[in-house]
Amino acid sequence: MTAAAPRRVFFRKSLVVPTEHGAWSWLLVPWLVGAVVGLAAPADAPLAGLALLLTLVGGLSAYMIRQPATATLRIRQGRGRKADQSLALGWAVGFSLLALLCLVGLLLLGRTALLGLAAPFLAILLAYLLAARSGRAAMRSLWMELAGAAGLALTAPAAYIAASGQLTPVALALWALLALQNAMGVLYVRQRLADSKQRAANRSLTLWGHVAAFTAVLASGGLGWTPLLAAVPFAAFLVRALWAVRQPRPVPNIKRFGFTEVGVELLGGALIAAGYLLWL
Secondary structure, eight states, rough: OOOOOOOOOOOOHHHHSSSOTTTHHHHHHHHHHHHHHHHSSOOOOOTTTHHHHHHHHHHHHHHHHHHHHHHHHHHHTSSSSGGGGHHHHHHHHHHHHHHHHHOOOOOOOTGGGGGGHHHHHHHHHHHHHHHHHOHHHHEEEEEEEEHHHHHHHTHHHHHHHHHHHHOOOOHHHHHHHHHHHHHHHHHHHHHHHHHTTTTTOOOOHHHHHHHHHHHHHHHHHHTTOOOOGEEEEEEHHHHHHHHHHHOOOOSSSSHHHHHHHHHHHHHHHHHHHHHHHOOO
């Protein structure tokens, strides 16, 4: 009797799906805000709905590249199963091709301004790959998480350009606001998780990071660069940070905490979008 041939595997979650579940809201909320504000902007952009769909699919594909790409790099360094290398590489190439096809479609629709977002995205992806060479600790460092949060917020200007057809100061301001919101989420979540695991945490960084973000957004609103309503969620983030740093605040239920953070991101994004709808 001949031995059965091993079943070929085309999907393995650990090689394909990013492990940072909260990062999905850091990508999708900025996209939603950019789409809403872009559709409200005065512009003559054909097929805005199709362009928005392409930015969503392309943005998700670009985000998904990181997991199989870093897995491939780790395997090549001997820190993973050699048999998984072709599978991880295949998914990385597949996501890259899908993201590229979406970009080509957007260029054909006249959204050439999106090319201006390619450089920061590639820079952040390169930073992740370099961190992957140093090991898991480097990838999970605070600064890499902050860089990733800023990178995911690129979907805000991408959606704005897709809907309006223009790269304007509003698109760049949306990136700044949503990147700051994502970054405050990083600081707060890391603080709470450190308290839950009884690890030392930089409470001063959490506090003063929130103070700096609120001050910057409030000043921007006062100067007329962004709507003043955009400062409201950052004021709430600051109050929450003040509560969190006064004493250890362990998380009683991780799943509920995760859903709460998604709700906070959505509410913050809704207030930013509302500020622009009233302001434009």
